[in-house]
Amino acid sequence: MTLEEIARLAGVSRSTVSRVVNGDPHVSEEVRARVQRVIDEHNFHPNAAARSLASRRTRIIGLLIPRGVASVLTDPFFLHLVQGVVEACNDADYLLTLLIESSDADISNERVYERIIRGRHVDGVIIASSVVEDPIVERLQLDGFPFVLVGRNPRLNVSFVDVDNLSAAKDAVHHLIEHGYRRIGSIVGPPNMIASIDRYAGYVTALQESGRPVDRSLSAEGNFTRRGGYRAMQELLALPAPPDAVFVASDTMASGALQALRDAGLSAPDDIGVFGFDGLEHQLVSQPVLSTVIQPIQSLGREAVTILLERINSPESAPVQRFLPTRLALRTSCGCGSQPHLAAEDMIEGGVPA
Amino acid sequence: MTLEEIARLAGVSRSTVSRVVNGDPHVSEEVRARVQRVIDEHNFHPNAAARSLASRRTRIIGLLIPRGVASVLTDPFFLHLVQGVVEACNDADYLLTLLIESSDADISNERVYERIIRGRHVDGVIIASSVVEDPIVERLQLDGFPFVLVGRNPRLNVSFVDVDNLSAAKDAVHHLIEHGYRRIGSIVGPPNMIASIDRYAGYVTALQESGRPVDRSLSAEGNFTRRGGYRAMQELLALPAPPDAVFVASDTMASGALQALRDAGLSAPDDIGVFGFDGLEHQLVSQPVLSTVIQPIQSLGREAVTILLERINSPESAPVQRFLPTRLALRTSCGCGSQPHLAAEDMIEGGVPA
DNA sequence: TTGTAAGCGTTATCAT
DNA sequence: ATGATAACGCTTACAA
Numbered sequence: 088m089t090l091e092e093i094a095r096l097a098g099v100s101r102s103t104v105s106r107v108v109n110g111d112p113h114v115s116e117e118v119r120a121r122v123q124r125v126i127d128e129h130n131f132h133p134n135a136a137a138r139s140l141a142s143r144r145t146r147i148i149g150l151l152i153p154r155g156v157a158s159v160l161t162d163p164f165f166l167h168l169v170q171g172v173v174e175a176c177n178d179a180d181y182l183l184t185l186l187i188e189s190s191d192a193d194i195s196n197e198r199v200y201e202r203i204i205r206g207r208h209v210d211g212v213i214i215a216s217s218v219v220e221d222p223i224v225e226r227l228q229l230d231g232f233p234f235v236l237v238g239r240n241p242r243l244n245v246s247f248v249d250v251d252n253l254s255a256a257k258d259a260v261h262h263l264i265e266h267g268y269r270r271i272g273s274i275v276g277p278p279n280m281i282a283s284i285d286r287y288a289g290y291v292t293a294l295q296e297s298g299r300p301v302d303r304s305l306s307a308e309g310n311f312t313r314r315g316g317y318r319a320m321q322e323l324l325a326l327p328a329p330p331d332a333v334f335v336a337s338d339t340m341a342s343g344a345l346q347a348l349r350d351a352g353l354s355a356p357d358d359i360g361v362f363g364f365d366g367l368e369h370q371l372v373s374q375p376v377l378s379t380v381i382q383p384i385q386s387l388g389r390e391a392v393t394i395l396l397e398r399i400n401s402p403e404s405a406p407v408q409r410f411l412p413t414r415l416a417l418r419t420s421c422g423c424g425s426q427p428h429l430a431a432e433d434m435i436e437g438g439v440p441a
Numbered sequence: 442m443t444l445e446e447i448a449r450l451a452g453v454s455r456s457t458v459s460r461v462v463n464g465d466p467h468v469s470e471e472v473r474a475r476v477q478r479v480i481d482e483h484n485f486h487p488n489a490a491a492r493s494l495a496s497r498r499t500r501i502i503g504l505l506i507p508r509g510v511a512s513v514l515t516d517p518f519f520l521h522l523v524q525g526v527v528e529a530c531n532d533a534d535y536l537l538t539l540l541i542e543s544s545d546a547d548i549s550n551e552r553v554y555e556r557i558i559r560g561r562h563v564d565g566v567i568i569a570s571s572v573v574e575d576p577i578v579e580r581l582q583l584d585g586f587p588f589v590l591v592g593r594n595p596r597l598n599v600s601f602v603d604v605d606n607l608s609a610a611k612d613a614v615h616h617l618i619e620h621g622y623r624r625i626g627s628i629v630g631p632p633n634m635i636a637s638i639d640r641y642a643g644y645v646t647a648l649q650e651s652g653r654p655v656d657r658s659l660s661a662e663g664n665f666t667r668r669g670g671y672r673a674m675q676e677l678l679a680l681p682a683p684p685d686a687v688f689v690a691s692d693t694m695a696s697g698a699l700q701a702l703r704d705a706g707l708s709a710p711d712d713i714g715v716f717g718f719d720g721l722e723h724q725l726v727s728q729p730v731l732s733t734v735i736q737p738i739q740s741l742g743r744e745a746v747t748i749l750l751e752r753i754n755s756p757e758s759a760p761v762q763r764f765l766p767t768r769l770a771l772r773t774s775c776g777c778g779s780q781p782h783l784a785a786e787d788m789i790e791g792g793v794p795a
Numbered sequence: 796t797t798g799t800a801a802g803c804g805t806t807a808t809c810a811t
Numbered sequence: 812a813t814g815a816t817a818a819c820g821c822t823t824a825c826a827a
Contacts, residue, residue, distance in 0.1 A: 134561055135560045136494040160523075160524065182557070185523070185539055202486060205486040
């Protein structure tokens, strides 16, 4: 089945069928109906390649996961992001292709870049997760190829969606300070990720604003995995003077950290207060219920698509930089008791706000 | 840059450039070198749409996640699968597009099917996770469109990769029986997924082979999520006579189940033996170290791609049905102590094989 | 409102 | 080994 055949069967020209298919309003009702009937009868769907070739649009966008942040793949965070991206794509009638650099060869990444981008396989790309120096980003920018980052890049004037990681982390740590904790530590993400840096900066800022010393030894790295969080907490516990509270830069790591506490015969918040980041605890099922920074992950994904499509449609416009709001969920792991504002949806089985 | 321009610059015909680009051996070394130089100089990459249109191949495959198994998305299992699929795609120079049905409208799924499949957006699809009755599968089969299931479908003679879930589960439960457990329960997956059914069947078979009664009330459903496993274990614990061991149909659920035990002041294997399924415990960081059925998830993904490409290249051939091997990892949660065959890589921080 | 016709950038077939 | 040339199936001015 091709446009041509449908046209013949409907007794119209190819262009008319094309108009009907594409919802062009300049078609008489009568003709539209007739054509549509033939289309439906034969279950016709236009060929994607032909369409792309003629229109110079593939209606495909790529989700690029840079090598080196492959660890995000294992984080439920990423799944929520993907879910938001896919939904937005479905809504906009776009397809999503997964561009994951194979961990090994540099050459394969070149290949991906060249073949996909220059071969016009996709109309634009979303780059999941911002790292300090990403050659691909600078290259896309040079080529004027449409893209958007999930996570700001302070060094480049490019489009992105993000949350205000610094402020959110700062608020969380201020909250811990208000609880009266004296030695607040942190479990941080990989040092090459902007989000890690920003959250750590927020942690430091809060301490400084409160006139507290910043002790670098109270921070351990957990590479955004549950296991990493587990390890990092073990490191902190092994310190001569362990922290009495920990701000953890992701819920996944926090989940591991809580387990490390339990395995050490300790518990939060009694022995050590814990504050997370992400708002994923519903999936993680933590006990105690994890206090955390809730960020609208799925919305980040949707926004990324929205911005990308804007850039695809007007590549010359100035970069779009959008911040989405976060909020603190004060549950039990930070030391908060039952709170009046603790909504039912924030509860979890086994969670017993004291 | 187009083939045409490269041809002009190299002083050859368009066809010759095409041959060079596609590695056709029927080109003299001299000409090939000259053309390649021009290609490299201009960083030329052939246009994907034009290629697809002319060759009737998109070099894209789809990974279809049926609505209703959206829960698999949150399972690390899925990520490993995707990773295998992507790697195999990278190797074969294929692109992977994510086909996730929006949870809401039936209409959108129709749309996906029609637009993607009939519009020839992809050369074939991998269907992640086999459910009992999937209209899309039967439809693909009718249309003669290349596809492969991850997970067998006993009702249909179609291509798939899978592990022998029944046997593996049976072995696991036999192992529990040998430990001397008297009341062995199970936490099962969604009843519409073949994998759930097969694993439950294995559980039942093992009991029967040992002359044990099968008590339906000792099984609870955990929908393949950590939270579901947590809940299911709570249900089992609330029983008048709780089980003394539980076979859990996925590690993610087992992780939740272990947490439910801890939250109830119990522990495995002392109070209740636990056996998982998947081999993901490294990510989950469980304490005690989870005994589980290890299945080669990434290989399942790679195999799926391999089979799919076979089917794309020879659609008329008979369906390919491949089973990959599993193995039991006997750690501590089932009651096993330190085992001579327990390799170092099977250990995990905090795991203390008694 | 509808039709005509010229691309879009390749691959593939057939000569030479 | 190389080159013409005809598809591939659609979009998009432009004309009518």
